[in-house]
Amino acid sequence: MVLAVNDAFEEVFGYPAEEIVGESLDDYIVPPDRQAEADDLNENVADGQLLEAEVRRMTADGIRTFMLRDAPIDSTDGVRGFAIYADITDRVERERELQRQNERLEEFASAVSHDLRSPLSVARGRLQLVKETGDEDSLEAIAEAHERMDALIDDLLTLARQGQVVGETMAVDLERIAHDAWGTADTYGADLAVDDPGTVEADPDRLVQLLTNLFRNAAEHAGEQPQVEVGAPADDDGFYVADDGPGIPADQREQVFERGYTTDHDGTGFGLAIVEEIAHAHGWEVRVVEGDAGGARFEITGVEMG
Structure with missing residues (x-):
């Protein structure tokens, strides 16, 4: 008492x-x-x-x-x-954020030392071959190695940002943002359909990054000329990005969000980790299920829609 x-x-x-x-x-x-x-x-x-x-x-x-x-x-x-x-709430939160930053720094350092080493080794070996033989066919392999390094660096820099922080949020037109993101992604002849999903309360720049990585993932894994759709589910809980490719096996659907996980030799393994990080920074959840067309369907839930 x-x-x-x-x-x-x-x-x-x-x-x-x-x-x-x-x-x-x-x-x-x-x-x-x-x-x-x-x-x-x-x-x-x-x-x-x-x-x-x-x-x-x-x-x-x-x-x-x-x-x-x-x-x-x-x-x-x-x-x-x-x-x-x-x-001590504020102190505990600062300690946890510092721990998260340290973990991101360790992952960043590990990725830089490990993932960049492979394309660098390819470039060095091919360059030496050009010097010794004059075979300029190896220059194409060198260019591809440099392109892979560029992609890795872009993804690593995105992951190195304050992943748990977003800028000012506002109601943004998801259809317009989707087309903006489509224009920045390498979609390899894929087709985009946006089914009037409405507005989303989000940081526009981070939302473009999220969608760009989902579009790039579909273009890289959904086969030739995939059909990509952005829409809102029937219950209006968030939005989804779906493709008509082969889909993702059920036993790999959790792994695909792990940093560095990829089944594509040319992939960086960071794109879907970026998607999850940006979603969580907004307070959203993201999961992958089988789409209506049999492909992968990424569902982002917990979103304030308008």
Whole structure:
């Protein structure tokens, strides 16, 4: 039972003293999934132990992370506790973001050292062959190696951006954005159909990147002259990009979003990882299923549509 709270408690948790005093504090601030943890902490205090623990607690504005320091106080009517809650939510979020940045940096360094080495080796070997034999046919292989390096660098730089952050969002015409993205993708003679999907609340630049990578994926894997469609599902939950190619086997549909995963010798393996990263940065989800035409259908859900 709460005997007293200070002004800082009222400000941080949003509960006035007259509402809390005389009540069980846990009933107000302990989330249901943390009740067992709170019970253990209470038992430790009752046993006379000093406590310091990172805990998640409910405030009037939502769940936040606190550092709890709890000291038992002996009294004539039993053991009481003196608890101090320090809000560390912002610090924890900064630490998590730093960890995410470190992970991206490690992946970036790994990709640079591993994935760029192969086309560099090809270029060196072919260049040496040209020097030794004068066979200019090898120049085409050198050019292809450089094009692959350009593609890898473009994708790596995209992944190196703050993946969890988007710029200002606005209601954008998905049909117009789809045609803009189509114009920037190497679609190899594919055809695009946009079925009036409406507007999307999004960062326009990042949405263009997302669609460009989905279009490029369809062009590279859906066979010759694939048909690519952008539309909204019947329940209006988000939008989809579908093709009429061979599709993606069910046992590979999770793997395709992994960084560096590719079944195409010429692919970078980063395009769909970029798609997932941009989707998550908006608070969306992305998955791949079998489309109506038997090809791959990428569904982006959790989208605010208009």
